[in-house]
Amino acid sequence: MICNYQIVISERRKLIRKLNEVLDSRARELAINDPHSKRKPRPCGITVHTGIGCPNACVYCYIQDMGFTFRKAVPYRLKGKEFVYALINNPYFIPGVGGTYLAFGSITDPFNKDIKSKTLEYMLAISKYLRNPMQFSTKEYISQEEAEMLRNISTNVSPLITIVTLRKWKRLEPNALRPELRLESIRNLRKAGFYPFLFLRPLIPGINEDEIDDILQEAKEYGAIGVVVGGFRVTKNILYRLRKAGFNVKDILERVNTRRLSNRKQINLSLRDIKVRTLMIAKERGLRGVLSACCAMTYVINRQGYTLPCANICFTGRMCTSPIYCNNQCGKKLPDINEEDVKTALREELNVNILRLEIIDKEIIAYVDRKISYNSNTLAKLRMLSTLYRRRIVIQ
Numbered sequence: 270m271i272c273n274y275q276i277v278i279s280e281r282r283k284l285i286r287k288l289n290e291v292l293d294s295r296a297r298e299l300a301i302n303d304p305h306s307k308r309k310p311r312p313c314g315i316t317v318h319t320g321i322g323c324p325n326a327c328v329y330c331y332i333q334d335m336g337f338t339f340r341k342a343v344p345y346r347l348k349g350k351e352f353v354y355a356l357i358n359n360p361y362f363i364p365g366v367g368g369t370y371l372a373f374g375s376i377t378d379p380f381n382k383d384i385k386s387k388t389l390e391y392m393l394a395i396s397k398y399l400r401n402p403m404q405f406s407t408k409e410y411i412s413q414e415e416a417e418m419l420r421n422i423s424t425n426v427s428p429l430i431t432i433v434t435l436r437k438w439k440r441l442e443p444n445a446l447r448p449e450l451r452l453e454s455i456r457n458l459r460k461a462g463f464y465p466f467l468f469l470r471p472l473i474p475g476i477n478e479d480e481i482d483d484i485l486q487e488a489k490e491y492g493a494i495g496v497v498v499g500g501f502r503v504t505k506n507i508l509y510r511l512r513k514a515g516f517n518v519k520d521i522l523e524r525v526n527t528r529r530l531s532n533r534k535q536i537n538l539s540l541r542d543i544k545v546r547t548l549m550i551a552k553e554r555g556l557r558g559v560l561s562a563c564c565a566m567t568y569v570i571n572r573q574g575y576t577l578p579c580a581n582i583c584f585t586g587r588m589c590t591s592p593i594y595c596n597n598q599c600g601k602k603l604p605d606i607n608e609e610d611v612k613t614a615l616r617e618e619l620n621v622n623i624l625r626l627e628i629i630d631k632e633i634i635a636y637v638d639r640k641i642s643y644n645s646n647t648l649a650k651l652r653m654l655s656t657l658y659r660r661r662i663v664i665q
């Protein structure tokens with residue numbers, strides 16, 4: 270695992286030189302100007318767009334409020350090597366197995382029939398040049414042949430299969446495949462040697478709560494290793510679509526400040542009670558229960574023989590469900606780090622002088638010579654360095 274800043278910088282430069290030899294100037298310019306070269310990491314890592322738009326038109330989906338279409342999915346413009354070039358020019362990206370997680374499936378289904386080949390192209394390029402852990406979420410059917418194809422590309426892949434209803438899917442997910450085929454995807458991926466997790470997201474108060482036990486039981490029987498229990502973000506448009514589909518949204522409205530609702534801003538509902546109940550049921554069903562997708566990815570990496578804590582360092586906060594529901598035990602897998610290397614990284618990334626540095630268990634506390642501004646760039650750099658060192662970074 271790379272947990273050394275200077276090695277990361279050196280590796281980035283080496284990869285840039287390598288791809289400079291195979292990409293012409295136009296391809297390099299296209300990649301450098303692409304949003305992937307500037308995208309800031311999220312808790313799940315850096316989101317990968319292999320397509321734009323999604324025809325599943327799920328009633329609860331927020332991509333339409335972000336400006337994307339429900340009409341069709343269009344393959345992303347970059348080729349595989351161009352995409353890799355964009356990533357290694359991203360200042361927040363860490364290459365390698367111990368680096369940034371790459372999440373497929375935020376604004377499209379990566380295994381949509383029109384997108385699938387682009388997804389596989391990107392995965393192949395990532396595996397060849399970067400080796401970073403990859404995670405995808407899908408509602409599509411993955412055949413046994415396709416699962417084996419994925420296996421030949423990389424074993425550091427975490428499949429999340431989204432099932433949020435068994436009985437109401439035609440109303441909630443009008444154009445998506447029926448849940449029975451998604452369950453078959455779980456079975457095929459498990460047979461191919463993967464560790465698929467059920468993606469139970471969103472949890473919608475008053476709408477799919479009554480199905481949680483049945484969904485977990487079915488996923489377990491088809492070979493799911495665990496479940497990622499997700500929240501629910503709501504907008505005025507989503508509420509309108511739910512009502513139009515015949516759903517009572519009373520329980521949702523009880524959990525949201527309606528004055529904050531708009532057509533663009535997504536409001537996270539407080540669902541801790543439902544999430545805890547879901548985790549308890551998952552444990553009874555013999556499934557690992559986690560609250561963040563990164564935890565499922567970390568489980569997969571460690572099954573491949575690595576000893577790594579979660580890249581999102583969620584084990585330092587309330588999102589961690591270990592040891593009751595998750596057995597990753599990230600807090601016991603902290604890597605050794607070099608104090609001088611940490612000082613160099615903080616100096617270079619935050620433009621500060623380090624007066625004193627303390628490395629205490631899961632935290633790095635840096636005392637610096639000036640107050641820093643916690644803008645989005647600074648926060649993204651701190652998240653990147655937290656991933657690198659697998660510790661929370663506190664600036665004093």
